Amino acid sequence: MPELPEVETTRLGLEPILRGQRIASLEVRNPRLRWPIAPETPDSVKNQRILGLERRGKYLLIRLERGTLIVHLGMSGSLRVVSPDARPGPHDHWDLELPDGRRLRLRDPRRFGALLWTAAPPHTHPLLKRLGPEPLENGFDGDYLYQQGRRHRIAVKTLIMDSRIVVGVGNIYANEALFASRIRPQRDCGRISLHRYEVLADSIREVLNEAIAQGGTTLRDFVRDDGQPGYFAQRLQVYGRTGEPCPACEGAIRQTRTGQRSTFYCPRCQR
């Protein structure tokens, strides 16, 4: 999926287009996403003005005069603004129609995404209320990660991919941040020094910031709001590079599994 940088890239692209616009209507062609789109959602948002776009972890929040649309892109979702005459494809599940006829269109082949409307403050929503700190904001640092690590007996990669610990770090950026900090992904999170967690927290921030600067990572589905791919794929050091030489030591990148997710690392550089 879109991880934090892809959602942030989408938010940055859409915000200037959508802010202040009125929603003419919400057209749902297929409500069967991760959770079914509630039948009353189109009525709830119709004619409302969009106050702004925010992001919490991998959730995109479309703030309305009354309530919030919570959008999640799942594994394969992307949002684009399309012209009035653009025909929807089979995986284009809903459109937010603007007064000038343009549409904010969701494409999501695997349908792991979500569209939820809530009248309450979004951070009180069941899906958002347990989320950990934003990695690019205050409250996330090496000391915090170290303290969290002591409370669990799991691989450090699993720790940093847990949204209750820290939001937004998915499989690509977990692998990349662990390579940058020279920590082996399967290492027990309770057996890592404070100093190494400080390096890891810095690496997570650097990798995410650099990915945002590159417009995110496009592997297959993800496109930015303007239809362009993100360019961070060219910067990936280990993700998807099984057998290729490590950028640091020239040894072969190894692939294993932690949890049910592919893990890429350099056995020589990462300990």
Add this chain to the structure above:
DNA sequence: CCGGACGCCTGTCGGC
């Protein structure tokens, strides 16, 4: 409580 496995979906790719 915790940690690990399982599904949910569709598309693509590699091997035989």
Add this chain to the structure above:
DNA sequence: TGCCGACAGGCGTCCG
């Protein structure tokens, strides 16, 4: 060429 299994950026739920 065609088929079939494995795998893919996430994450809530279930089970031991």
